[in-house]
Amino acid sequence: MVQSVARATDILDSIAHAGGAxxxxxxxxxxxxxxxxxxNILKALQTAGYVRRRAGDTRYHLGDRILNLARxxxxxxxxxxxxxxxxxxxxxxxxxxxxxxxxxxxxxxFLDAIESTRALKAASQRGHREPMAGSAIGLLFLxxxxxxxxxxxxxxxxxxxxxxxxxxxxxxxRGYALDRENxxxxxxxxxxxxxxxxxxxxxxGLAGPSSxxxxxxxxxxxxxxxxxxxxxxxxxxx
Numbered sequence: 547m548v549q550s551v552a553r554a555t556d557i558l559d560s561i562a563h564a565g566g567a568x569x570x571x572x573x574x575x576x577x578x579x580x581x582x583x584x585x586n587i588l589k590a591l592q593t594a595g596y597v598r599r600r601a602g603d604t605r606y607h608l609g610d611r612i613l614n615l616a617r618x619x620x621x622x623x624x625x626x627x628x629x630x631x632x633x634x635x636x637x638x639x640x641x642x643x644x645x646x647x648x649x650x651x652x653x654x655x656f657l658d659a660i661e662s663t664r665a666l667k668a669a670s671q672r673g674h675r676e677p678m679a680g681s682a683i684g685l686l687f688l689x690x691x692x693x694x695x696x697x698x699x700x701x702x703x704x705x706x707x708x709x710x711x712x713x714x715x716x717x718x719x720r721g722y723a724l725d726r727e728n729x730x731x732x733x734x735x736x737x738x739x740x741x742x743x744x745x746x747x748x749x750x751g752l753a754g755p756s757s758x759x760x761x762x763x764x765x766x767x768x769x770x771x772x773x774x775x776x777x778x779x780x781x782x783x784x
Contacts, residue, residue, distance in 0.1 A: 553579060554587055558596065558612065567605040595693040610649070610693050622648075625748060626658045629740065632778040633660055633750065636771055642754040643668040644771075647683045647737075648747070649694060650675065654684045657748070668733055668753035679710055682725035683737035683749045689717035690739050690746045722768045727756055734759040738771045740778065750775055 560576040561568050568576070574584040588606055591597040595611040629646055636644045637660040645659035654677075659670040678684040678698060688695045695714065717723045725735040736759075737751040752767055759767070 550587070553577065553583070554591060554596075557584060557587055557591065558608070561597065561606060561608055567603075567607045569605050573606065592693075593696075595697050598693050610691055622657060629748065629750075629778065630658065632740075632774050633658055635774050636660075636750060636752065637662075639770055639774070640752060640767055642752050642759070642767070643670060645671060645683075645751045645753070647749050647751060649678070649687045649691065652678050652698065654678055654681060654687065662754065666755050666758070668735075668755075681737075682723040682735045683751045685710065685714055685717055686723040686737040686739060686749050687746065689714045689723070722772065724764060724768075726761075726764075732756055734764060736764055736768050736771065738768060738775055740775050 556577045557573055557579075560573050563576070564572065570581060570585055570588065573579075573588070574581045577584060579587075588597055592599065592606075592609070595609045597606045597612075598609040599605075600607060625648070626646065633644055633646050641662060641664060643659065643662040646657045647654050648657050649655075653675045656671040656674045656676075659672040661667065661670040676684060678688060678694075688698060713723075721738075723735075723737040725733075725737075727733060732755060733753060734756045735751060735753040737749050739746045740748045740750060750771055752771060
């Protein structure tokens with residue numbers, strides 16, 4: 547067991563030293579492992595979410611669990627600072643409560659929020675945590691982070707009912723998540739992804755009273771937030 551752990555950490559180190567992605571042969575050479583041994587360990591790491599493969603790319607990349615650990619270890623403040631202007635723009639343009647959230651293990655962590663100044667509004671959830679399958683932004687992460695989705699389906703199948711699985715598929719097709727009074731009566735929410743070099747790193751959300759955020763208004767808000775987020779995509783410097 548100790549030898550297996552040591553080999554796995556050596557493989558992760560080799561990928562990190564290669565810039566976050568490396569081919570199997572290069573990993574085997576860097577760690578001194580046989581190609582078949584390295585491949586078997588990489589398969590286990592991939593299943594656990596510590597490495598991942600990208601479509602059309604034969605290299606192994608560091609996975610979302612490693613990236614989340616790095617974020618938790620000290621990246622939160624940098625990400626919050628970097629994306630604050632986008633959050634402020636969304637708050638100004640929509641006049642609703644907006645928030646920034648990130649995946650944290652099997653939960654959603656609300657990293658930042660700006661509360662609406664309107665009398666009837668959604669409260670800020672900054673600093674709160676929610677189950678991944680319990681909110682629009684959590685379903686957003688499940689829809690756009692395949693390794694996270696596989697892990698949740700494998701380890702928390704009891705939380706993923708047929709309705710949630712269908713909604714995850716709808717979000718992936720639509721490009722954003724909607725919650726129409728599912729989480730809380732009288733409250734509607736939107737969540738859109740934010741990408742850093744093509745990878746989903748965080749999500750922006752908006753919440754407000756269902757009486758004001760009608761179906762057509764939700765669609766308008768989603769398109770506006772997507773536009774603002776797209777202007778920030780890939781500009782994070784952590």
